[in-house]
Amino acid sequence: MPLAIYVFSLCTFAFGLSEFVVAGLVSAMADDLSSSVAAVGAAIAAYALGAAIGAPLLTAALASWHDRSLMLLTVAALGVGSLLLASVEQVLTLHLVRFGTGLAHGVFMAVAASVAVKLVAPAQAGRALSVVWMGLTVSLALGVPLGTLLGSFWSWRVIFVALALLGCLSLIGLLRWMPVQAGAVAAQPGAGLSGLRAVLLRPLLSVAVVSMLVSVAVFSFFSYVSPYLLEVSQAGPRLLSAGMLLFGACTIAGNLVGGYAGDRFAINRCLLLALLMLVVTLMLLYVFRQSPWAVLGLVGVLGAVFFAIVTLSTLRLLNLAKSVAPLASGVASGLNIAAFNLGTALGGGLGGLLIGQLGLAWLPLAGVGAGLLAIAVLLSQTPADVPYEAETQR
Missing domain, CATH: 1.20.1250.20 (MFS general substrate transporter like domains)
Structure with missing residues (x-):
């Protein structure tokens, strides 16, 4: 490297x-x-x-x-x-x-x-x-x-x-x-204009929508993980600190696994599996909401799955950009970053709305809904990623 x-x-x-x-x-x-x-x-x-x-x-x-x-x-x-x-x-x-x-x-x-x-x-x-x-x-x-x-x-x-x-x-x-x-x-001449046009390309935008929904799913819960652990799971401040550290540590593992999987297997299949794991994790966070240690472990899994998806989705968009916007690979990557940031903001808003209407305990279910929607959008798309080895042989 x-x-x-x-x-x-x-x-x-x-x-x-x-x-x-x-x-x-x-x-x-x-x-x-x-x-x-x-x-x-x-x-x-x-x-x-x-x-x-x-x-x-x-x-x-x-x-x-x-x-x-x-x-x-x-x-x-x-x-x-x-x-x-x-x-x-x-x-x-x-x-x-x-x-x-x-x-x-x-x-x-x-x-x-x-x-x-x-x-x-x-x-x-x-x-x-x-x-x-x-x-x-x-x-x-x-x-x-x-x-x-x-x-x-x-x-x-x-x-x-x-x-x-x-x-x-x-x-x-x-x-x-x-x-x-x-x-x-x-x-290259025209790269700037090509880059601006790439922002509006439907294939790139449709892939970025999945990234946005993933971020909504994660941060509708994680934005309020502190009160969830303290009030719903009845965890103490020390367990809360452990949860935050575990989430951060597991993002490292998820990032590495996502990169390895993206090199070895079809990206769409890896992404679909990761999205299914995301939905299951959020559902379990609701089911075991009154078990502090179970919630702690699931917060770690959430961090790992989330950053595996970050790496896979970025690689997927860069793959697609090689076909539809070869002069704007940076823009394709940027769309993914923008989608995750927008999803973070929307997720926080959705979580806050849900707390006001139903209460803290229902937070993970908002993420489940967004995760299922992300899976539906992914399955509705034409396969956008081609293994790099296959691209090289073209």
Whole structure:
């Protein structure tokens, strides 16, 4: 595996930490900025909105740029944005900087996934993607809990200074190990216009819908996993912390399994199996809702299945893009990232609505419904993915 791909993983770790660490620092930031928890918490949504816009639209608009230049620019934006956050004094400024950093996040994730599969042999594409996403999963499993701990006992501003330094390190890594020729495919006449058109291509959008529904299914439950464990399952704070750590750790395993399966087996079949496992897991979370240890284990399974689907769906969209939008593979990857971010927001809203109408205990069933709908959409589609080996023989 080229060293550049491991550098991409370091970059995704930095971006993942930038996105998620605020969730653990909301209270400390609200006290320091003399603002409400709700106002500071909205900075999470501002970042997700930027990522959802940046991933498909900004990536499409900049499709004529060299991939290397785009990745350097977005990592530099992460570093600058982190320094600005470390010195911010007003909530409005906080939201604006978070939105801008989210734009950079979306573009980087889209381009990095696209470039990773170009740098390896077709039979290693899934594993290359899993290495790229590894940084994101490690940020969830280790980076966010550690950053939350340090930010709570020291200063939340120090965390963003550290992120700026991490961004600088990532920038040096890209300059040193990313091949200059990696951007040759993207930098063609008409690539920008082709990229913008690709956002509206029905085959790509239909595949992205599955990703969105998966995210709705997961986050309609996981957005409220804390009150679910504490109030429905009657778990204590320690078990809740264990659940969060287990979810993050299992995302690493799921990511690796998804990459391996995508290289060895038909992607549509793997994705269908993963979706069935997702539905079963959410159903069991409802059935065993009053058993804290069972819910704890199922939260871990949920993290593994979710990130296996993330890797498989990204590989599936990149496969399809090779046929319908060869100049816009980064846009295809970006659509997937945007779909997951949009699904995260919709899932949180759906979960909140369900809590208000029926109560916390019914949360997993909302995910079951979204998961079944994702399966129906997948089965209604013409098989969009062809094994890389078969594509190579064409």
